[in-house]
Amino acid sequence: xxxxxxxxPSYRPRCVDKSIDEALSxxxxxxxxxxxxxxxxxxxxNHANSEATLMPTEQNPSPLGVFAAAPSLxxxxxxxxxxxxxxxxxxxxxxxxxxxxxxxxxxxxxxxxSSTPRHHKPSHSGVGRIKRIDMRTMTLSESGESTCEVSxxxxxxxxxxxxxxxxxxxxxxxxxxxxxxxxxxxxDVSPESARALPMSYIESFIEEDMHKVDERRRDKGxxxxxxxxxxxxxxQAATPKTLxxxxxxxxxxxxxxxxxxxxxxxxxxxxxxxEKIGPWSPNVRSPLRINKKPKYHYTDPSLAAAVLGVTxxxxxxxxxxxxxxxxxxxxxxxxxxxxxxxxxxxxxRDRDDLEIDAVIEASDGAWGGLEIKLGHNQVDKAAANLRxxxxxxxxxxxxxxxxxxxxxxxxxxxYTRQDGVHVAPIQTLCP
Numbered sequence: 001x002x003x004x005x006x007x008x009p010s011y012r013p014r015c016v017d018k019s020i021d022e023a024l025s026x027x028x029x030x031x032x033x034x035x036x037x038x039x040x041x042x043x044x045x046n047h048a049n050s051e052a053t054l055m056p057t058e059q060n061p062s063p064l065g066v067f068a069a070a071p072s073l074x075x076x077x078x079x080x081x082x083x084x085x086x087x088x089x090x091x092x093x094x095x096x097x098x099x100x101x102x103x104x105x106x107x108x109x110x111x112x113x114s115s116t117p118r119h120h121k122p123s124h125s126g127v128g129r130i131k132r133i134d135m136r137t138m139t140l141s142e143s144g145e146s147t148c149e150v151s152x153x154x155x156x157x158x159x160x161x162x163x164x165x166x167x168x169x170x171x172x173x174x175x176x177x178x179x180x181x182x183x184x185x186x187x188d189v190s191p192e193s194a195r196a197l198p199m200s201y202i203e204s205f206i207e208e209d210m211h212k213v214d215e216r217r218r219d220k221g222x223x224x225x226x227x228x229x230x231x232x233x234x235x236q237a238a239t240p241k242t243l244x245x246x247x248x249x250x251x252x253x254x255x256x257x258x259x260x261x262x263x264x265x266x267x268x269x270x271x272x273x274x275e276k277i278g279p280w281s282p283n284v285r286s287p288l289r290i291n292k293k294p295k296y297h298y299t300d301p302s303l304a305a306a307v308l309g310v311t312x313x314x315x316x317x318x319x320x321x322x323x324x325x326x327x328x329x330x331x332x333x334x335x336x337x338x339x340x341x342x343x344x345x346x347x348x349r350d351r352d353d354l355e356i357d358a359v360i361e362a363s364d365g366a367w368g369g370l371e372i373k374l375g376h377n378q379v380d381k382a383a384a385n386l387r388x389x390x391x392x393x394x395x396x397x398x399x400x401x402x403x404x405x406x407x408x409x410x411x412x413x414x415y416t417r418q419d420g421v422h423v424a425p426i427q428t429l430c431p
Contacts, residue, residue, distance in 0.1 A: 004080060006045040012184065014039060014142055015340040015431060016135050020047050020110065023131035024080055028105035029096060031086075032112045034135035035272040035299050036201065036209075039184045040112040041084050043135065048110055050077025053084040064088055075099055080108040087113045097129045105129075115213055116270045137182030137300040139333040141430040144187075145177065148430035150414050153341045155403040155422065156362055162405075164414035164428040171322075174374070174409045175312035178325045181302025182332065195311065198302035202227070205273065213270050218263075222256060224307075226264050230274065230296055231304040234324040265296075275299050277331070280346030280359040280367070282398030291349040301329040323374045326409050327357060330372045330426050334358050334407075340431035348389060356389050366402045374409040382406045383421040 016032065020043065023030035030047075032040045045051065052074040054064050067074045067089055074083055074092055086092045096109040111130070140146040149164030169177075180186055180194040189196070206220050206227075233242065268274035277295045298304040305315075305325055315322040331345070338345045343362045348369070349355035358370040369389055371382035386404040394400050405422040407429065414424040 003046060004048040005078075006048045006051060006082070008042060008045065011042055011046050012138070012142060012144075014043050014135070015139065015336050016043060016133055017046065018340070019131075019133045020044075023133060024108050024110070027129055027131045028100040028107070029109045029111070029130035031130050031132045032110065032135050033116070033132060033272065034114065035137065036114040037183050037185060037197065038135055038137045038272075038300075040114070040135050041082075042184065044082045044084065044110045044112050048080050048082035050079075051082040051084065052077065054088040055085050067092075071095060075107075075109075079106070080110050082110045082112070084112050085114065086111040087115055093130075100129045114272060115209070134339065136332055136336050138184055138187065139182065139336045140177070140427055141333070141337075143182060146427045146429055148428070150422075150424045150428040151430055152337050152343075152360065152368075153431060155368060155405065156341070156366055158402060162414050162416045162422040162424060164424070165412065168412050169410060169425070169427055171316055171410060172312065174326060175315040175322065178301045178315065178322070178329050179305045179310065179312050181300040181305075182329075183300070183302070191312065195302075195306065198300070198306035202303060202306045205271065209271055210267050213267050218267070222260065223264055223267075226256075226261065227268070227307045230268075231298065231307040233296075234298065234304050234328055236295060272299055273303060275335070277335075278346050280348045280361065282367075282393045282396065291351065295347050297331055298328055300332060301325045304328055319374065326374045327372045330407050330409075331358065333426065333429060334360065334370065337429065337431040350392075354385075354389060354392065356386060362402075365399065367399065368403040368405065369401050370405050370407055372407045376408055376411045379406050379408060379411075379423055383417060383419060383423075386421055387419065 020030050020032065024047065032044055034040055052067070054067060056062060071089065071091060074089065075081065075095055083092055083096065093111070096111060099107045100109065141148050147164060150162055176191055176194055180189065181198055183197050186194070186197045206223055210218055210223055265274065269276065275297045277297050279291050279293065281290045308321070310321065315325065335345050338360045341362070343360050346359045346361065347355070347357060348359050356369050357372045359367055360370070361367045369386050371386055373379060373382050383406055390401055390404060403422060404420065405424055407424055407426050409426060411423065411425040414428045416422050
């Protein structure tokens, strides 16, 4: 793994580091995109030898004006060169791609962005020159809160047994981690300060950031109601009709058009607050009737917790909400781990309402099914559900799974059951 001269000695390695190295080597450019404060700049600097930032700093309070007047200045520096928050001056995309192309990839660029501008359509997509890399907040393995004894890659290789000891998390521990989230700046905060960053994030988004995607003013009250509805329907395939009904149930709320929902959802996705998870189908010609609706997922569980206004203590008194937010945290980790091993994450639900929380599909078509449960008392039911899905898929002519696993929150040991289903606390997992 390469390290640039801007690398910080205290940098915590991230799962995307390998992808950044590969992108620079193969394509010449890497675009790291994801939520604000998830660590994109630090990861970019870890691989860069020079930097231009378009965000105001103490040393340069108005860099955008300078670079807008002379855009080529933003591209100057030793390769690999980092351009932080490139979307503030979208024409830099085409300029960086052109520089990579004209120099035979001798000029290498790392671009970071926490939103995707609507109003700019680059003249070139960047294919073959700039590789897009999705970055999320810190997983438990990246923050040092997982023992990393259970590897997804090993599960796909067909290891027959899983063994490992978690850190023995209590309900209080898990509630704190969920509400705190995986923000690098918040990893070492006190329980009293756990909510500060995500609460500030949501406030800043509603007051300012949602208008910046295309300079269009939106109704703050409507966006807040939509975000609450999405948080209440966390990790479920909610239709626009469900969201509208949920939003208009509040006293004094006016009905919303489908077009308004679509526009606001698009803004949430473009600012990497919301992520769409697609349904999984065993094979293209499968006779199984699969639910086609996507599932919407907050990119960090703390954002959903902040929108709902819940504290760790409140979660301990409401295990249903606790379970949904815990599932969101596990989904984030599994998304990162799947990406790190070249796979993709989906969910499964068929027309008979048989479902599992997560399916990870490898690049060769191999798949693993996972159920996510907060408490150990739910493992038997989850394992039986996984076996039913496996049997149904195989009976329909689909490929058998490489593994089936229950990911839990409050367990102590990772082990393999007699029926072959693995059980692993989230604090034992890694790519």
